Amino acid sequence: MEFTKSQRVFTELCKIIPGGVNSPFRGFNQVGGTPPIIVGGKGSQVYDLDGNAYLDLCCGWGPLLFGHAHPHIVEAVQKAAVKGTLFGASTEGELKLAEMVREAYPSMEMLRFVNSGAEAVASALRVARSVTRRPRIMKFEGCYHGHVEALDAAGQEAQEAGGPLALGASPGAAAETVIANFNDLQSVRELFQRYPQEIAAAILEPVTGSMGVIAPQPGFLEGVRDLCHQHGALFILDEVLTGFRLAKGGAQERFKIQADLTCLGKALSGGLAMGAYGGKAEYMRSVSPTGPIYQAGTYCGNPISVAGAIAELELAFQPGVYEHLEELSTKLVEGLKEIGGFLVQNVGSMFFIAFGPERVQNYQDSLGFDYPKFARFFHAMLQKGLYLPPSTTDAACISAVHTEEEIDRVLELTAQVMEKFDK
Ligand SMILES: Cc1ncc(COP(=O)(O)O)c(C=O)c1O
Structure with a gap:
């Protein structure tokens, strides 16, 4: 994946906006690297300045219940x-x-x-x-x-x-x-x-x-x-x-x-x-x-x-929306658990992936997160076209316009990432 154009714009942004971002975590401070500069989104996809497409699992840090540009x-x-x-x-x-x-x-x-x-x-x-x-x-x-x-x-x-x-x-x-x-x-x-x-x-x-x-x-x-x-x-x-x-x-x-x-x-x-x-x-x-x-x-x-x-x-408020979202989320989370090698927890369409603890019940447990490992995982997923929130602590989300086929694709690509991970 090429990020040349994003890198150029991000460098300029950093000269005028602290860290190049108007809200800190967008700056990839936890995972390192240059954040792609986004030019648009449609449904479950977002696109960057270099023409890369991503399946969005960040959903604007939660708000996008119906994806982009519904x-x-x-x-x-x-x-x-x-x-x-x-x-x-x-x-x-x-x-x-x-x-x-x-x-x-x-x-x-x-x-x-x-x-x-x-x-x-x-x-x-x-x-x-x-x-x-x-x-x-x-x-x-x-x-x-x-x-x-x-x-x-x-x-x-x-x-x-x-x-x-x-x-x-x-x-x-x-x-x-x-x-x-x-x-x-x-x-x-x-x-x-x-x-x-x-x-x-x-x-x-x-x-x-x-x-x-x-x-x-x-x-x-x-x-x-x-x-x-x-x-x-x-x-x-x-x-x-x-x-x-x-x-x-x-x-x-x-x-x-x-x-x-x-x-x-x-x-x-x-x-x-x-x-x-x-x-x-x-x-x-x-x-x-x-x-x-x-x-x-x-x-x-x-x-x-x-x-x-x-x-x-x-x-x-249309009938069936939350049932559909629940089915998609269950399919995703069960599939991720089957792949294994990381911790996954969810409630409905909010989920997160972390390395380290076996389960997290409170802040104390969250201190065990392995940040460098998540950073490598995040970038491997990004290279596959999967856009997670650039933070192991924050909730990833899916929207009601993600399809079953897209969830299958997420699982297939995550399995590919994990196959090579730590080897
Ligand atoms: C639970 C919770 N409360 C409050 C906020 C703050 O919302 P905003 O970023 O719109 O100010 C957030 C944002 O992430 C949040 O997750």
Whole structure:
């Protein structure tokens, strides 16, 4: 495979944009090498500047539930753009979309649209602190919530960046963050005991997507919710990655649980910039202008993202979509397990491949990942035309437009890679 043109553009990008990327992992920092410069995508395929084609197993880091440039989404966005890209005033589309989200997520009695997952998380934390009048937030080591200071300033993300507090973060923001272990209710209990009446909320990914794909053990989510409620704290599920991916109603439908506040993003809007947060009406009514909690944004609920999101959810709400996605995912994951030589874990269409540990249940387990080995595997797969996320810790995904034949092809090519691997 040739990457000459990509290399040339990437070199220029690096001169003007830090690391050549507008979000760090795109820079292949974990796997090394030059990232291909992408020129387009169609369905399950992406194409680079040198004319290489890849079967996409990254799906935009999760959002692309219907692949690239789906005609229904493209048409909706084009029609919206012709009418005007921004009004700074409400549109009917926002009502339609809010109703669709609430249909899928009954726990979101009221909700707000924002521009990203991180914005949804930051806003939800603000609501939790305001309604409980408490300062502290409980997060779970290894759960990722986006670029949100209270959450990424402390714990492993800060340590990975070189210190107990992320450089540039406010010490106050991190000081109020307390850290529990995923799949470990005792750690949650202890924190509530150590900080009585101080914890506003516990926030977690119901299925993790950034320390490997880890399912909650039976009773874990319910246990966290019950402890939150016993101690007067809110139970926040960050469904930015799982929302509309694991089921129409995301992890809440899949695991039959409801959150006090929910954060959405990614697959909500089929590749357009959008997030949403919401929950019990009594909390959401406290948001400005009906209440005192300030949250605002010029592009929040903009007509282009809203049109894309409605089109995406129209596709997602068609009968059989999630059953089909589940069948494809099972075929893929079972096939990968049969090939062997690596760890594969999945929940629905979120999966990951790693070398090292035999299974991963929490952040501690994820410390055993063999990064250099994954890097070699990643590049061998890329050479075969398979585009995984360039990170062993992050969830790979398939979309509902991947076909059975493509899954067979992934398995055949992975088997070829593994045959030569370590030999
Ligand atoms: C679970 C989770 N929450 C929040 C975010 C942040 O979303 P965004 O990148 O849209 O800000 C991500 C992004 O990867 C995520 O996976």
